[in-house]
């Protein structure tokens with residue numbers, strides 16, 4: 001059997017709060033395999049972002065273990081975590097977080113600069129990624145000139161351009177209307193199918209939930225339900 | 231990556247414009263102030279050198295001890311021989327024997343009776359021998375008010391103010407009443423060739439300038455001189471070489487018992503000039519330091535604001551897998567680029583303004599009236615080799631230090647915290 005992409009055991013995350021501490025994740029056990037199109041679903045404050053951040057090596061568990069692509073997140077040094085993100089993880093944020101002074105092309109190119117691809121390789125990969133999201137005609141535009149939907153498509157291209165093993169998307173449709181939401185979700189679904197990239201969402205948007213093949217319901221820092229579609 | 235950063239710098243005006251302006255202004259002021267102070271203090275030093283101190287001065291030991299009394303009875307003897315020795319030992323230096331003397335100037339009427347009388351401060355220097363540069367040193371052509379410069383023995387130049395008080399005109403005959411080297415009374419007639427206005431009260435009150443040979447005749451000082459002053463060939467006072475020269479000379483003439491043995495003193499070893507010379511030397515350091523500190527503070531805060539604004543960008547870059555210290559280093563590179571550009575712009579403007587002040591000068595003779603200190607009446611900047619690179623010290627130091635201080639915030643924050651700020 002194939003090794004899971006993500007393997008979480010007894011994960012607890014506590015935050016200091018006032019004099020005591022606040023437990024945001026109260027013992028999570030989950031596994032994800034290559035090619036999943038899964039989502040963490042739950043009301044505000046249920047711990048979706050906290051869990052996604054730990055999987056993304058942006059934060060560390062308090063106790064328990066989170067193995068991502070064979071790396072135990074809590075044990076990684078800052079440098080090792082950065083290397084994991086650089087090579088294997090893609091992020092998509094609610095607020096796009098594109099670099100406003102750089103063009104669409106440069107935004108998508110940035111992850112490749114960190115990976116030391118040659119100029120010609122970068123060009124090929126960036127154009128390919130922009131083709132996936134249908135933005136080859138906006139190469140030289142800057143984010144402030146783009147619509148929200150276009151911005152999120154650039155963000156998807158940026159997350160996908162290096163063909164990472166795992167893409168983490170936190171509320172990717174929260175700022176988008178229905179048409180744009182469906183458009184980017186279809187794009188991600190296609191990429192998931194064609195590139196075998198594992199997608200993990202955090203969302204409470206019904207439109208997103210409709211596309212998920214696995215729905216993990218979080219409630220108050222615990223897994224409430226873990227459903228597979230069909 | 232570098233191109234990526236440069237694009238960010240060039241396109242994000244708020245990232246580059248304010249710091250560049252701050253650096254440019256600070257560097258401009260540093261460069262200009264340095265040239266201004268070097269010019270003003272340097273000119274003051276040269277003026278004092280030209281009129282009184284020389285870059286180095288040789289006197290007898292005894293004369294040196296009572297310098298302000300102009301004790302010509304303690305003057306140097308056999309100066310021709312001494313000059314020969316000096317010329318062979320310090321060939322590049324221009325040596326000028328001078329005699330300072332006090333006395334009364336008596337202005338007779340047609341009958342030869344005294345019409346008016348007043349105290350003068352006399353200076354005998356080499357006007358008439360062909361290769362002497364003394365007239366040039368005292369700027370005679372520029373300060374001449376009436377009449378003409380000395381052209382033959384027996385002539386004198388007197389200060390314009392004094393000439394008016396005493397009702398003397400060019401062409402008049404005046405009599406110097408003084409004392410000879412041996413202490414007897416001296417009388418000597420001069421024809422007034424012209425009048426001078428130096429713009430310095432000390433000189434304008436009663437200066438009498440005569441040829442060295444006339445002074446020697448008048449004061450019975452054949453082959454003698456109160457002092458021999460030397461001027462370095464660079465044209466500007468160089469303290470280090472002047473001190474070295476004095477040491478060499480004095481070692482050779484160290485003769486403890488002989489109070490008539492010659493001693494050499496650099497300009498900085500004469501009275502309060504030493505303080506002034508060291509002030510001139512350290513001022514540029516102080517200025518740079520002041521600008522490093524103030525600009526550093528401004529840029530630190532600008533950097534803080536800038537990186538607060540850029541936490542989003544840093545967060546994204548960290549999420550893409552850029553290491554924290556790499557983000558920090560790129561910030562330093564950006565700061566260096568900004569410091570460079572700002573310094574180049576600031577140095578260019580600083581040099582421009584300094585050049586204007588060097589070329590055209592600023593006449594402050596109005597402000598100088600009544601000042602007893604000998605200072606130039608025109609302020610001029612002086613652009614030196616330092617002017618071209620001095621600005622890089624505050625320019626680069628302040629941007630880099632400011633950014634480093636501001637950038638520490640990135641380290642202090644948890645990566646996930648940068649993200650919290652991203653979400654909003």
Ligand SMILES: Nc1ncnc2c1ncn2[C@@H]1O[C@H](COP(=O)(O)OP(=O)(O)OP(=O)(O)O)[C@@H](O)[C@H]1O
Pocket residue numbers: 015016017022024042043044045046047048049050051
């Ligand atoms: N850095 C932190 N310090 C303290 N408490 C935190 C921190 N981050 C999250 N929390 C708390 O942990 C809980 C879970 O937060 P989280 O952001 O994971 O929720 P979420 O499910 O993503 O909610 P939303 O749908 O609003 O994004 C919340 O109660 C939140 O206040």
Ligand SMILES: [Mg+2]
Pocket residue numbers: 048049050170202
């Ligand atoms: Mg959230």
